[in-house]
Amino acid sequence: MKIISIETFTNEYIGLVRVRTDEGDEGWGQTSAYNADISAQVVHRQVAPHVLGWSGLDITDLNREVLEREHKFPGSYLYRGLCGLDTALWDIHAKRANKSVCQLLGGNPESVPVYASSMQREITPEDEAERFLELKERYGYKAFKFRVGRECGHDLDQWPGRTEAIVKQVRQVLGDDVALLVDANSTYTPAKAIEVGHMLQDYGVSHFEEPCPYWEPDWTRQVKDALDIDISGGEQDNDMRIWKHMIDTQVVNIVQPDVCYMGGITRTLEVARLAQQANLPVTLHSANLSLVTLFSAH
Numbered sequence: 001m002k003i004i005s006i007e008t009f010t011n012e013y014i015g016l017v018r019v020r021t022d023e024g025d026e027g028w029g030q031t032s033a034y035n036a037d038i039s040a041q042v043v044h045r046q047v048a049p050h051v052l053g054w055s056g057l058d059i060t061d062l063n064r065e066v067l068e069r070e071h072k073f074p075g076s077y078l079y080r081g082l083c084g085l086d087t088a089l090w091d092i093h094a095k096r097a098n099k100s101v102c103q104l105l106g107g108n109p110e111s112v113p114v115y116a117s118s119m120q121r122e123i124t125p126e127d128e129a130e131r132f133l134e135l136k137e138r139y140g141y142k143a144f145k146f147r148v149g150r151e152c153g154h155d156l157d158q159w160p161g162r163t164e165a166i167v168k169q170v171r172q173v174l175g176d177d178v179a180l181l182v183d184a185n186s187t188y189t190p191a192k193a194i195e196v197g198h199m200l201q202d203y204g205v206s207h208f209e210e211p212c213p214y215w216e217p218d219w220t221r222q223v224k225d226a227l228d229i230d231i232s233g234g235e236q237d238n239d240m241r242i243w244k245h246m247i248d249t250q251v252v253n254i255v256q257p258d259v260c261y262m263g264g265i266t267r268t269l270e271v272a273r274l275a276q277q278a279n280l281p282v283t284l285h286s287a288n289l290s291l292v293t294l295f296s297a298h
Contacts, residue, residue: 001025001056001092006048006085008040014290015040017084019092021056027095029087030291032080032260042081046070051085059089059266067263079238079263086264087295101265101298112297115143115181119287121150121158125166129173136174143179145207146170148196149187152213156187164199171203181207186214190222197227207232209256217242217251230254235285238262240270247274258285259295 005020008031015036017029031039050069051062063086070078094101102109116135118128132144148163150156157163170180182205188196193211200208209232212219224231232254237243238261247255257271268284275282286296 003051003054003056006043006052006088008043008084010036010040012037015043015084016291017043017088019056019085019088021092025056025092025096027088027090027092029084029089029091029264030260030295031084032258033288033290033292039077039080039084042077043084046073046078047081047085056089056092059086059093059264062086062089063263063266074239076238076261079261079267082263083260086266087259087291090265101295105269105298107298113143114141115145115179116141117145119147121147121162125162125169128166129169132170133173136178141178143181144170144174145181145183145209147185148182149184151185151187153187155189155192163196167200167203167205176204179207180205181209183209184211186210186212188212188223190219190226193219193223194226197223197229201227201229206230207254209233210235217246217249221249221251224250224252232256232283234271235261235287238267240267243271243274247271247278247280250278250280252280254281254283256283256285258287258292260290260292261285265295265298 002022003019004022007018009016013036014033015031017031019027047066050066054062066082090101094104097104116132118131128146135141146166150158188211190212197208208229211223214233214236220233230253233252234246234256235258255275257268259265259268262268272282284296286292
């Protein structure tokens with residue numbers, strides 16, 4: 001099963017990848033969303049040249065070949081491009097086995113709980129709470145996630161007082177029978193994150209995501225050690241050295257790799273295995289309506 005063609009179909013936001021083999025297989029994958037047209041160039045310049053003509057049977061070996069051949073380019077775009085190849089090959093493997101990717105991985109299709117989220121910081125606490133209430137009543141959501149602080153905000157709020165106001169408002173409107181989760185997107189220093197974390201605990205928030213800049217793992221560990229609330233993180237990371245450090249030193253309570261940022265399913269599974277060995281739960285980061293949602297579901 002030799003790879004004979006790798007094509008991309010892209011705009012600025014979404015990049016689809018089609019892989020074909022000499023045995024008539026066709027698999028579809030996707031590069032990471034956002035600036036997908038740049039990732040598509042990476043596919044053709046730094047991924048495809050190393051695997052065309054190779055067997056597509058060993059996906060791990062193909063990942064290794066690309067990353068070793070491009071070892072001087074360890075940045076995010078290489079992994080975003082690699083994801084297109086990796087996920088297309090998983091599609092081919094599943095089709096050849098007449099299974100879903102989920103089944104190929106040893107799982108069985110079943111329902112899983114999800115939470116509602118707006119991913120907005122410009123929304124007022126009142127509007128966010130009302131929006132969540134409508135989702136709760138219409139669709140039966142039992143968990144909700146919203147943004148706190150200002151993205152990479154150096155301890156600042158989106159506007160003064162918004163964080164405490166939105167936590168209080170959402171809890172008051174939705175009641176105590178739902179789970180609340182928040183995402184700070186690298187807002188806080190440890191001292192401020194701990195202060196905010198105590199407030200979150202007072203309102204029964206169960207999940208505090210990326211409280212500190214993700215490039216400061218020791219800061220995040222300080223926050224985790226000081227609070228009872230679960231601290232999560234890892235969506236930005238693709239370097240296995242960072243993942244091993246994060247997991248070995250217990251930086252977070254919950255690890256959150258993103259399939260597309262990681263370079264595909266194969267490398268995401270490596271993170272999951274490390275987390276399993278450390279008895280840490282994994283919640284995949286999946287923050288847009290592209291195929292990353294499908295990859296994560298499988």
